[in-house]
Amino acid sequence: MNLVIRNLSDQLVTIVRERVLAGTVPPDQPIRQDALAAELGISKIPLREALARLEQEGLLRSQANRGFFVRALSREEAEEVYSVRMRLEPDTMAAASSQATDAERTLASDLYDKLHQVTDQGGEGVGAFNRAFHLALLKPSRLALTVSILERVHVLSERYVRKHLEPLGRDDRANEEHRDILEAWLTRDLDGLRTLTERHIGKTMDDLRQQLAAAG
DSSP states (O other), X not given: OHHHHHHHHHHHHHHHHHHHHTTOSOTTSOOOHHHHHHHHTOOHHHHHHHHHHHHHHTSEEEETTTEEEEOOOOHHHHHHHHHHHHXXXXXXXXXXXXXXXXXXXXXXXXXXXXXXXXXXXXXXXHHHHHHHHHHHHHGGGOOHHHHHHHHHHHHHHHHHHHHHTOSTTXXXXXXXXXXXXXXXXXXXXXXXXXXXXXXHHHHXXXXXXXXXXXXX
């Protein structure tokens, strides 16, 4: 019974997390737990457990007698998220490039193609495919703890990716930067890969500083 409950909780965390990351839950309104539980055909108890886990991940906040809310985007959080990425990703990406198997290299290329397609179409799922692509370039490092930290950081950064791509032309630039990073990763150009990764993260952060400052 505990295993069933744990599996249900994990599924609920994934479902609600993806809704939050997709922007379908507004940050200024409490999550309607009754309606969401009814929609998913579950009781509120496992739903509350899932919401509490998402609060621990940093996506939600709770307020006494009002429930759970999606955390608003903030410049402070963006600075911290992208600072962690800047410190960890370039070297982890290089380690992954050195050790990636043929299957892992094929997966990274396939994810890039899908991300490029979705980004060009301006469709749903850009943030999710962006996260999957970056993680595909990181996981072959075999640095389990570092990758685990970066997985959590990429969840938090996904909403900022969607924000970053709002201005016209950003999607083309993102595709070009991802293409160059993938090429360096596949050819094991480790110094070039580190430089491109640092530049990609840094330029995104510079853009977000301006966007979030303008948003007040």
